[in-house]
Amino acid sequence: MPKYPEPGAGADRRGGDLSGAPMTMMPKATQFDAPSAARVGTPGRASIWATLPTRTRLILVVLAIDLIAAFVSCGVMVLNARSAVKVEMNATRATVEPLVADTIRMARSPTPDSLLHTLDLRFQTLRHVRVAVFDAKGERTGFVLPDKRRDRHVAPSWFVALIAPPPEQHDLPIVVNGERIGKAVVTEEPLDEIDEVWGYAASLSLASLLLNLAVLAALTIAFGRVLRPLEGLAEGLTQLERHDYTAHLDPPASRELAAIAERFNSVAGALREARDANGRLNRQLLTAQDDEGRRIALELHDEFGPCLFALEANAASVARIAEGESVPDRGKLAARAAEIGSIVGQVQARNRELLNRLRPHALGQVPLAECLNLLLADFGRRHPGTLFTGSFEELARDYGDLVDLTVFRCIQESMTNAVRHGAAKHVRAEARESSGPGPAILHVVVRDDGAGIAPDHGTGLGLSGMRERVEALDGSFALDNASSGAVVRIAIPIVPERGAEAQSADPPSPPSS
Template sequence: MTLSPPGPPPVEPAKRASPRLRWASLPTRARLVVLVLAIDLLAAVVSFSLIVVNARSAVQVEMQATLANIELVVADTIGLAQSASPASLLRTLELRVQDLRHVRVAVFDAEGGKVALANPRARRESHLAPHWFAALIAPTPQRDELPIVAQGQRIGTALITTEPLDEIDEVWGYTVSLSLASLCLNLGLLGALYIAFGRVLAPLTQLADGLTQLERHDYTVRLDPPASRELAIIAERFNSVAEALSEARAANGRLNRQLLTAQDDERRRTALELHDEFGPCLFALEANAASVTRMAQAESQPDRAKLTARADEISAIVGQVQGLNRDLLNRLRPHALGQVPLAECLQLLLRNFRSRHSETVFEGRFTDLARGYGDLVDLTVFRCIQESMTNAVRHGEARHVTAEVSESHASDALRVEIRDDGTGLAEKRTSDLDGGFRGGIGLSGMRERVEALSGTFHLDNAAPGTVVRIVIPLDPERTEDTSPIVSV
């Protein structure tokens, strides 16, 4: 027996959308109208059930009352016609009971023959109520035989059968009238609600349009506050978000322009240093090299003292070039980061500041720190301390600057604080920084670096001086990164 290879699995037919998805796809106005219709239908079912229950009870009571009235009619007829013959009395009774409502009465004589009138009035056989409605309300038919006795003798029998259709027609008429009135009222109510829902939900449509514009990066859109207090709050929050996005966009534009300006300034400063510092050194090296060449090519024996002096000058110039090159590279990229522990790298930074600004005291407290916290964190801490100290000396004219870095094991965060005793910040500049960091590229750059690591940056007047407080969260599962930094 050979087995055929299995065919491809059967393709399942596309599943129909579930009722919940179809309900969710309806507009809000349509869903509200459907809910109102459902409530109306439920109220109609409850009202109809109450009508049926009350009508059954009312018809039952009416039938019992009618049966009691028939006995009074028969007794009254006999009492008024005592002197008449039995046949005349029976015809008189038949004449009186043939138009009674809710019952049918058949009069029979003593021999069992039915008494018939010469000209009987026609009885209405058609009814307004439909059969299903009559079946809901009509009680069980009752039949009763009432003997007719005159002058002590039974002269006939009255056969009474309940007929509730007349009463049911009246109930049906009331039900139809009430239903039509309720229908007209509900149609008017639904129309009013449809219009009202449209006006109430119109601000939501405007909100959706506004969000679409925000999605397209149009942050100038604003919503007019609607009359509804709740929707007015939503519109106000939307306008606040749009304003914040607009300000953030403007701030990003300013930062981009400042970044381009800073790049150009850095290139210009580097070019000036190369021209002003390296140029004379290279010229001096070239001049000394030419002097050595001339002395070597002279016919007389070269003066060893002059050669030694030229060599010493060349060595001093090379040392100066190496120092300039080291300072330039360190400004472009702190080469010690990633090579030595973070605390030692920060101490090297303080030593560099002390050598360049001997009139200012620089102190640092960098105890209980890990070797490193990753390239981004280490570089952010280094740059923030470097920029803060530069601002303290250049703009604040500080005479004492203290930098402290500590690791908080309780909150897994790195805390950085730089405090100086300089002139501090102007009040207006402090408010600008708090409101959106409209300061220079240095302060904005520090803020951007810290917030990129989900940290917080605060700049306050310390009276005297300025204090910079930085908190950078650390990954609890981090590992010490000792790889060299390859980018700034």
């Protein structure tokens, strides 16, 4: 008898439960398209899929793949089993006619009754078919035994309905010496073959179910270990949210997660440095404000106080001359008036100098290049032993209040440092605009021939202020030693929107570093 091929040989043995046990499958959108599922949800509310833990979602995706593989395996097995049962039925039916011829040939005294009885007994041993023997009159020959195979088959009825081919019945005439003595009615009976298929399918389903349960358990443990560093990352981010920048992650074994941990530690370190720098700048700002207030108070006391006292004294002198009984001495009055005018001029000069230090009065009213030239001329008057030169011909009229003020203050502070700390005899400032494929860049360079930067030079308030101003405009600031003296290089990208920004009051200039 031909060997029935193994059912589902081409199926995926990782398939799910093939035993017919009811299993719930996830909705299509939940399995494969979590973003789309989230989009179709209620606005402002996360979908159920999005609220699940990552490990649960991964397990559900693996389970969905297993279920699909199980259904595909079941379909392939049913198709193969149908074909195999049909082939087995045809093969068994084909053995009936040789069996009849062999029985007739082996019979020594083949009377019709004995021959038909012998055939009926031999047909009882056949599988997959039922053969009923009838004599020439159409009456059943032999013993009609009950068909117990239908009562003891194990395959459920729904499985039989899937596998069993349409029932077929064939009549085979029994002829001896040219005389028809009866017939054999062959009816297909695939229950035995279907029981074999069912047994194989049940065993395969049980093995697949146990294997998948083991795989899911292993994946649950593996995903838990793989995703455990993410819990540490979440705790670290919570620390950063609470402004605790001492958070540190130990690099996990996974190369990808180790890279994330390294980046996190770098970000935490950068935030810690930024916080420390902000703290230093806040302390410097408070110190600068106190120092500036002290300087202004000293100037008001030392410069304006004597002038006001002199004005008061001259006014009292004029009043006494005017109240005298004799004719007022015009010469004395003219001298007092000249002295009062001189004092007023001195007060006006100091007032302009003080206002210009607090806020350049010409900035925004005249072109930027002219303001910078006026700054050089003012430094030349106050420091006659130093030559101040500049080149600002290629500048636009203005670049907005923030950029103009930053350029002015940086050049002012750089020249102050060159004179005060470098004892320079020549200071040159240059400012030009360069264009390229990206935004235009405003370059500012201040060189001096002084002593340069000392190795133990610290970052004072003036340098910190310049750096902060430039970096606030997304620019770059560099202070280096040149062949002789020091050089300050500043690059500020020119953004058109800055020109339309609201004009802000300039904070007091910090003292030079």
